[in-house]
Amino acid sequence: MSGPVASGDAAQPGTWPALPPWLAPTAAALAAQRDRWTHAWLIEGQRGVGKRALALDLARTLVCEARRADGRACGACPGCVWAAAGQHPDLRLVEPVDIDDEGRATPVDAIRIDAVRALTQWAQVSSHRRGAKVAVIVPAERMNGAAANALLKTLEEPPAGTYLLLVAHQSARLPATVASRCRRLAVGRPDAGEARRWLAAQEVADAGTLLAQAGGAPYVALALADAALQAERSAWLAALARPEALSPVALAARVELGGREERRDRLAAALDWLLGWTADLARLAAGGDVRANPDQEDALRTLAAKVARISLFRYHRQVLAQRSLLTHPLQPRLVAELLLADYRALF
Numbered sequence: 001m002s003g004p005v006a007s008g009d010a011a012q013p014g015t016w017p018a019l020p021p022w023l024a025p026t027a028a029a030l031a032a033q034r035d036r037w038t039h040a041w042l043i044e045g046q047r048g049v050g051k052r053a054l055a056l057d058l059a060r061t062l063v064c065e066a067r068r069a070d071g072r073a074c075g076a077c078p079g080c081v082w083a084a085a086g087q088h089p090d091l092r093l094v095e096p097v098d099i100d101d102e103g104r105a106t107p108v109d110a111i112r113i114d115a116v117r118a119l120t121q122w123a124q125v126s127s128h129r130r131g132a133k134v135a136v137i138v139p140a141e142r143m144n145g146a147a148a149n150a151l152l153k154t155l156e157e158p159p160a161g162t163y164l165l166l167v168a169h170q171s172a173r174l175p176a177t178v179a180s181r182c183r184r185l186a187v188g189r190p191d192a193g194e195a196r197r198w199l200a201a202q203e204v205a206d207a208g209t210l211l212a213q214a215g216g217a218p219y220v221a222l223a224l225a226d227a228a229l230q231a232e233r234s235a236w237l238a239a240l241a242r243p244e245a246l247s248p249v250a251l252a253a254r255v256e257l258g259g260r261e262e263r264r265d266r267l268a269a270a271l272d273w274l275l276g277w278t279a280d281l282a283r284l285a286a287g288g289d290v291r292a293n294p295d296q297e298d299a300l301r302t303l304a305a306k307v308a309r310i311s312l313f314r315y316h317r318q319v320l321a322q323r324s325l326l327t328h329p330l331q332p333r334l335v336a337e338l339l340l341a342d343y344r345a346l347f
């Protein structure tokens with residue numbers, strides 16, 4: 001780790017995320033009661049709704065040296081300028097990445113104890129700018145057990161003026177000892193119209209379809225708006241649409257490209273498609289509507305008429321379980337192959 005900001009892409013100048021419009025009212029309400037903020041926050045909600053951007057916005061509010069009358073950061077003082085450049089010495093971002101000597105970041109499985117120890121030591125040093133010190137941990141549930149334990153003392157007795165902002169996609173995975181010491185702030189999905197307008201402003205075409213695939217989470221939809229990824233999705237869904245012709249070996253081989261991280265990402269994407277697909281089948285079989293894959297409704301309807309509902313529910317749970325174990329898939333190709341063989345057996 002190097003530099004005043006521990007790790008993560010917000011450490012790079014120019015990549016400080018803008019607060020999305022649907023979180024502006026939340027940020028404004030919080031800024032207005034800034035003097036009553038607690039020292040530890042748990043910002044929770046589904047992945048891709050803007051929790052990280054909100055946490056960084058709150059962090060900026062804390063390190064601003066000339067807050068506006070409404071409590072928001074001014075954007076122009078030295079504190080704001082340093083924060084925007086990812087260089088504020090009293091602001092730390094901790095994410096599950098390793099930073100090499102040249103400053104390149106590689107995603108890793110967990111936030112480890114050395115990162116949290118560095119954070120707690122940093123918290124003991126007095127503020128460089130004589131103001132607040134803020135640490136943002138994203139996603140907090142990726143702290144391994146030792147790391148979470150190492151954070152406890154700072155959570156219990158934070159040095160004066162120190163704030164810890166924990167962001168969690170799955171807050172139930174946080175140890176109760178950690179979660180119970182934080183004030184909870186739930187962040188929900190924006191309404192579909194607002195999310196579509198935001199995606200359109202990011203030059204995303206077909207925002208409605210992507211948003212459906214993303215379960216309504218705009219940042220997930222934005223990540224899905226990648227031509228190569230959409231082509232891969234098409235290949236998977238075309239194969240799932242014809243279980244009688246599906247070759248688990250051939251389809252599973254598609255996750256095998258690239259290095260370890262890339263294989264894991266490819267498996268994660270495939271499992272998400274499989275989950276969305278089987279959830280849509282289950283909804284149709286129960287008389288409901290397609291939600292995740294509105295562009296595939298005809299194929300889904302044909303299959304839903306043939307599938308045994310109980311087996312389908314059981315299968316969907318099996319895929320969900322695999323998805324939650326994904327941080328350590330030993331053999332991504334084998335995992336995919338077994339799930340696809342079971343999928344084929346449903347029909």
Ligand SMILES: [Zn+2]
Pocket residue numbers: 063064065066067073074075076077078079080
């Ligand atoms: Zn400022």
